[in-house]
Amino acid sequence: MLEQEIDLKKRRFLTNATSVVGAVGVGFVAWPFLSTWLPSARAKAAGAPVDVDITKLEPGQLVRVLWRKKPVWIFRRDASTIAALKTLDSELLDPDNQEDQQPVYAKNKHRSIKAEVAVIVGVCTHLGCSPTYRPELGAADLGGDSWKGGFYCPCHGSKFDLAGRVYKGAPAPTNLVIPPHHFVSDSLIRIGVDQKAS
Secondary structure, three states: OHHHHHHHHHHHHHHHHHHHHHHHHHHHHHHHHHHOOOOOHHHHHHHOOEEEEOOOOOEOOEEEEEEOOEEEEEEEOOHHHHHHHOOOHHHEOOOOOOOOOOOHHHOOOOOOOOOOEEEEEOOOOOOOOOOEEEOOOOOHHHOHHHOOOEEEOOOOOOEEEOOOOEEOOOOOOOOOOOOOEEEEEOOEEEEOOOOOOO
């Protein structure tokens, strides 16, 4: 009787141990299959949305992120910068955004959902260089007193204002592109998805 009791305990132990080892084995076998359902790094770079926290973004500060292998600039404009955008129409090639370079919700003077936060693809529309951020007012090398801050493309000299609108006489034929985006919250922007599509 004692031997039967010992054998029964051994049998339970072996059954439980085999079950655990079998479950772990199934997990190892299933993981490669299940992991193929996750998007690859290439797929993510090809167009997956990018979330950007703008909690600490100060006026004049610019952050860069990659979306679809392109740099996207997010920066905060102050009240004087927003006011200056309205004074540049006579110097710009397309001040009223006639070209389809932005979503409908960004078809305004500041080319953004919220006037104080800009989201712009940082690729020059001439030959694809990345312009430099030049927010300082009156830069002598960019036009002196008429320069209200903006972007300068060092490749061929195109100039853009702080809404990404191209100046007249620049090699770039159109304004900088505004990507699809929306505010998930007051401090989080999702780039790559329009408000309606989220």
